[in-house]
Each structure stands twice: as structure tokens, then as C-alpha cells.
Amino acid sequence: MTDQARLLLASLINTLTEGGHLRSTAWQQAAEAVPRHEFLRGGFFRRVQDAVPSAWEPVQESDPGWLETCYSDESLVTQVAGTIVPADIRGRIMREPTSSSTLPSLVLRMLEDLQVEPGMRVLEIGTGTGYSTALLAQRLGEENVTSIEYDEDVAARARTALGRLGIHPTLVTGDGLDGYADGAPYDRIIATCGVRTVPPAWIAQTRPGGIVLATVGGRLGPSELARLTVHDDGTASGPLLGGQVSFMLARPHLPPPLGLLPDMSVGQERGTSVGADVLDGWTSRFVVQAAVPEAQHLTLEHDGCREDVLIDVASGSWALHHDGRRWTVRQDGPHALWDSVEEHLQRWREAGAPDLARCTLHVTPGGDSCRW
Numbered sequence: 001m002t003d004q005a006r007l008l009l010a011s012l013i014n015t016l017t018e019g020g021h022l023r024s025t026a027w028q029q030a031a032e033a034v035p036r037h038e039f040l041r042g043g044f045f046r047r048v049q050d051a052v053p054s055a056w057e058p059v060q061e062s063d064p065g066w067l068e069t070c071y072s073d074e075s076l077v078t079q080v081a082g083t084i085v086p087a088d089i090r091g092r093i094m095r096e097p098t099s100s101s102t103l104p105s106l107v108l109r110m111l112e113d114l115q116v117e118p119g120m121r122v123l124e125i126g127t128g129t130g131y132s133t134a135l136l137a138q139r140l141g142e143e144n145v146t147s148i149e150y151d152e153d154v155a156a157r158a159r160t161a162l163g164r165l166g167i168h169p170t171l172v173t174g175d176g177l178d179g180y181a182d183g184a185p186y187d188r189i190i191a192t193c194g195v196r197t198v199p200p201a202w203i204a205q206t207r208p209g210g211i212v213l214a215t216v217g218g219r220l221g222p223s224e225l226a227r228l229t230v231h232d233d234g235t236a237s238g239p240l241l242g243g244q245v246s247f248m249l250a251r252p253h254l255p256p257p258l259g260l261l262p263d264m265s266v267g268q269e270r271g272t273s274v275g276a277d278v279l280d281g282w283t284s285r286f287v288v289q290a291a292v293p294e295a296q297h298l299t300l301e302h303d304g305c306r307e308d309v310l311i312d313v314a315s316g317s318w319a320l321h322h323d324g325r326r327w328t329v330r331q332d333g334p335h336a337l338w339d340s341v342e343e344h345l346q347r348w349r350e351a352g353a354p355d356l357a358r359c360t361l362h363v364t365p366g367g368d369s370c371r372w
Contacts, residue, residue, distance in 0.1 A: 001035050008071035009035060012104060015073060021105040023112050030138040031108060037070035039129035039161045040101060043086030044069070044076035045093075055094045058086035075103045078129060079154065098248065099154050101129045102192060106245065111135060113227060113241060114188050114213050120144060123183065123205065125176035125214075126192035126250075130158030136190075137162075137169045145169035146183045148176045150251055177250055179205040186210060194223050194247040196293055198236070198363045206230040211238075215247045216361065216368065219255045219296050220279070222286040223247065226361045235364045242357030244282055255296050256313045264309070264320050267332030274342050276308040276321045283356055284345070290370055291344035292337045310337045348372060 001009070013031055016022040022031060043066070045056035056077060059066055069076065079085055079099035111132070116122065120140060127133055127149035136145045147169055149155035155173045162168065172180050176191070177199045184205035191202075191214040202212050210230050217223025225245040228236040278284040279297055289295075295310040295317075302322070311318040317333025319341075329338045348354075351372035359370045 005035055005037060005067060005071075008068060012036075012071045012073065016105055016108055019073075019105060021109045021112070026139060027108060027111055027135075030111075030135050031104075033138050034131065034134045034165075036101070036104065036131055037067055038164060039131040039134070039158070040066075040070050040076060040078070041161065042078065042157060044078050044101070045080060045086060045089075045097070047077075048092055051092070051094075053094055055092040056080055056089075056097070057092050058089045060086060073103050073105050075106075076101045079151075082151075083153070085153075098251075099128060099151065100248070101131055102247070104131075107132045107135065107192075109243075110190060110192075110213060110225065111139070113225070114190050115211060115227075116140060116188055120187035121183070122146070122188045122190065123148070123180055123186045124190050124192065125179075125202070126150075127155055127158045127171065128192055129154075130162045132192060133158065133169060133171075134162060134165060134167050137167050142167055142169040146172065146180055146186075148172040148174055148180050150174070150176055175252065177201065177252055181205060188213070191215065192247060193250040194253070195250055196253045197368050198226075198228065198361075200365065203228075203230055203234060203236050203363060206236075208232045212236060215245050216240075217246070217249065218289040218293050220285050220289040222282050222289060224286065224356050224359075228361065228363060235362065237360055237362045240356045240359045240361060240370075242355065258296065258298070258311065258313060261309075261311070262316065262318055262332070264318065264330065267318075267320075267330045269328055269330040272321070272327050272329045272338065272342065274338075274345060275327055276306070276323055278341070278345060279308055283353075284348075286356060287344055287348045287370075288341050291340040292335075295337055310341075312337065 043060040048055040077097040077100045081095035082098045121144045124147040127147040133147045179201040185207040187210045189212045194215045194217045196218045212228045215223050224240040228238040230236045294312040300307040306323045308321040317335040319331035319338040322328045
């Protein structure tokens, strides 16, 4: 590592410590031993300021400011559109990010929240660039770390970066939602991708008393970090840790295309006492999302009024909320989506409309549920 890289790493460590993200000596020492720039040798994408729609431009290792940005506390996009990396592009690209190097403060916060002890065996879901994998190996020993990555190209780049540093944990290419049974049971499982529901395999592959740390979210956007303790009966429960943590959803959990919208002039219409503003706030939208986990949200305009639509592509259910002189909702399909929204919001409000950090997530074979 060059003198400049050492200085930049030391400055980043100081920032993370002062910010409360690095809280223990053990993780501080691990972070000091892992140069982040080694995992960004292929470059990254920088968002083009003020571009509408969002656009990205590549930053290569040879470009000015590359090294300094590697040691900034920000997420750096390393792949867009499922296959495209910085070396593939000259100019700009207007596609969605599909892989990134997560901001170091969140990586270290999660590793602290994982509550590991020496000798514990950890399964990481989502190798990504390999940076967090290296931190785990540095803290626990490479023999205690298994990491699984869905994307073969991303996995290959991570393997190369880890190899340059002489770090050789067990690296697997496959669907992380299935875990990795060959190495089970694990003391800890940590996921660096978002999921709509906690996969049963993660619970089954964690020893009783072990911990699963995962970001649980959905198709309406909000997601929160959950620390789940696995019980003897195959269930798990634990708190949401707060902080509006966001990760890209695991690819199998991404929403399907909306396709052709249904005829929204049909269906049953009624008044509602719940305004569409519940779809704006982070916490209330998380509650709505728990009520209708398959639904996607879009807004329309009709006669100068806003209309909010929830639509479940798989079942064909939809609800249209009209924000006129009075609130009305029209819905159709096998599931009355807005009825479920009202029911969940009522329970949440009866509990005092608490912050998400006061929520306990319960994972059972029947699904996930929040209790206030």
C-alpha cells in the first residue's frame, strides 16, 4: 500500500470511529488491515449530477481522484444493468445499478451489530466486491468465513481482489437465498443484499442461539436492518435496528414488470379515512409494505388530482386511491389491497405509531410479521 493510500485509510478509520460506526478495537484493527481500493481496481460509476433520468459515468483507476474516492464514506456503483462494468463504457449510461461497494460506515456498523466472537463461523450472503468478506476473514480467520455471490462475474472479480491480498475464504457462486448447506450450521449469517422475506434456508442453516443479520424491505422502498436470533423450534425473532438501511434487493426478489395496467374504471369504490400520504413517509410506508408485500406503487394524475395506485402483478389485485375533495379508494382482484393497508395501519396506530426501532420481526414457516 502506498503512503497516500495509508493516509487515506487512516483518515477513513478516524471518520468511522468518530461517527460511532467503528465501536470496538477488534473491528478497528480489521479495518486498518484491509485497503478498500484493492476491491475497486476495476473502477466504479459516478452519478452524473443533475442528470434526468439518472445517468452514470465511469471512473477508472487512472482517473484523477480515483484513490481519494475509494476512501470516501460512500457507496460506489461497480456494475449497472446486470453485466456492464466501468471498462465497458465511454461517456454516460442511463441504466440501473446492480452491484456496488457499500459505504464503509454501513459495512462496519453491520459487522459490529453481528456480535461475533473469535472462532465463530459466518456465512455472508452477497460477496460483492469482496471488501466486507476481507474484513470478516481478517477478524475471524479465513477458515471461518464462507461467502456466496449470485453473479458469476462479480464473484470472479472478488476472488481476484481477495487473492491479491492473500485472503482465501470459502467462496461460492450460487443463489444466496438458498444459503450454503455444505458449510452449515453457522454461528452467524449476514446478508449484504435486501430481501422481502427472510429465506427459510438462512434460519435452518443457523445454529439455535445464532444470529441472522439481514436487511428486510420490499417493493415500496423502505428497508430496515433486522437482527434475528434463531430458536430451537426453527423460528427466529429480533429487533429492527433502525437507521433506514438500504441495499439492492436480491435479484430473485426484484419486482416483475408492471406491463399493461388493468382497467381501473371497474372495481368497488368506497370512501376511506386513510390518505395516500401514508405512502410518502418512511415508517408508514414500511407498515403499508408489510400489509401488501407483493404490491408496487405508482402515481397518476386525473382531472388535476393525484391518484395513487397499488398493484400486485402476480395476483392481478389493485387499489386506486383518489385524492379529491374526499378520499376514495377503488379496488379489484382477489385481494382487497387497501383493506389490508387500513388494517395494518390501524394496529400500528393503536400501538402508538412507534418508530421501527421498537418493532420485533418474527420469522416462522408461515412468513414474516412485525409486532409493535
